Amino acid sequence: MVELDDTDAEILRLLLADSRRSYTEIGERVGLSAPTVSNRVSQLEELGVIQGFTLDIDRSMLRTGDAVLIEIRTALGETDPVVESLTDVDAVECIFQAFEPRITVHAFMDDRELERLFSETLDEDRIESYEIQKISHSVRNPRIDQADLAIECVQCGKPITGDGVSVTVEERRYYLCCSSCESMFKEEYETLQAAAEEA
Numbered sequence: 001m002v003e004l005d006d007t008d009a010e011i012l013r014l015l016l017a018d019s020r021r022s023y024t025e026i027g028e029r030v031g032l033s034a035p036t037v038s039n040r041v042s043q044l045e046e047l048g049v050i051q052g053f054t055l056d057i058d059r060s061m062l063r064t065g066d067a068v069l070i071e072i073r074t075a076l077g078e079t080d081p082v083v084e085s086l087t088d089v090d091a092v093e094c095i096f097q098a099f100e101p102r103i104t105v106h107a108f109m110d111d112r113e114l115e116r117l118f119s120e121t122l123d124e125d126r127i128e129s130y131e132i133q134k135i136s137h138s139v140r141n142p143r144i145d146q147a148d149l150a151i152e153c154v155q156c157g158k159p160i161t162g163d164g165v166s167v168t169v170e171e172r173r174y175y176l177c178c179s180s181c182e183s184m185f186k187e188e189y190e191t192l193q194a195a196a197e198e199a
Contacts, residue, residue, distance in 0.1 A: 003161050004049070004149045007032065011040055012049070012144045019053045047151060048173065056140070065091060065113060067135040070105040078126035079103060085122055101128075106135075155181035 010030050014021055023034040023041070030037070044050045074082050079101050086092050086105060091113060094106040109117065114132060118124070150159035154174045165176045169189060176182045 003163075004044075004151065006149075008040060008044065008049075009144050009149055011037060012044070015041075015050070015053075016142050016144065046173070047175070049151070065107075065109040067138065068107055068109055068114070069133045069135055070103075070107060070114075070130060071133075072103040072105065072130045073128045074101040074103065075126055075128055076101055082122060082126050089117065089121060151175055153177035153181050155185045 007030050011026055014026050014029060023037040026032075027034045027037045032040075041050065072082060079097060082103060083095055083097055086095050086103070089107070091109045092105055092107045096104040096106075098104075118127075118130065151164075152158065153160055153164070153176045155176050158177050160175055160177045165179060165182045167174045167176065167182060167185060174185065176185055
């Protein structure tokens with residue numbers, strides 16, 4: 001299964017509203033048995049649509065520092081090492097990496113922790129500039145839209161209908177719409193891999 005239907009969308013909506021819902025409760029809402037819901041959720045996980053079930057903590061209720069957004073502009077070619085350093089910081093909640101050498105970080109840190117982040121954790125030679133803003137309020141409102149239901153081919157970007165084709169590369173599965181895209185994807189990957197080995 002690669003093509004998603006309205007039932008998959010409703011299961012996702014129910015899990016977004018409360019990820020602790022039982023499969024029995026979800027099944028009653030969508031007209032399926034609990035084992036069938038379990039199978040659909042497993043397939044959605046295998047497709048990478050569901051990447052995990054997490055706990056959403058209101059950190060403002062805990063003493064965990066101020067909510068901050070940190071905008072970092074890195075030196076050319078230094079974005080990945082900076083992101084890698086940031087992933088090891090417990091107070092960092094989210095990291096957004098843009099195509100240009102810019103990173104946006106959502107974290108919960110006090111002034112002393114922020115100072116340590118830039119003086120001890122991150123290599124100043126990799127950073128051109130940064131800006132820190134304290135967050136006064138945020139709203140998280142994930143939704144599933146009907147337009148979100150199509151899984152796109154990683155090669156051509158077209159929606160995948162039917163079963164499509166899947167390729168596993170370095171323990172990650174990629175989905176493609178047809179055997180032509182599969183051939184192009186494998187060829188491009190092999191070319192990139194050969195170039196990386198030569199470098």
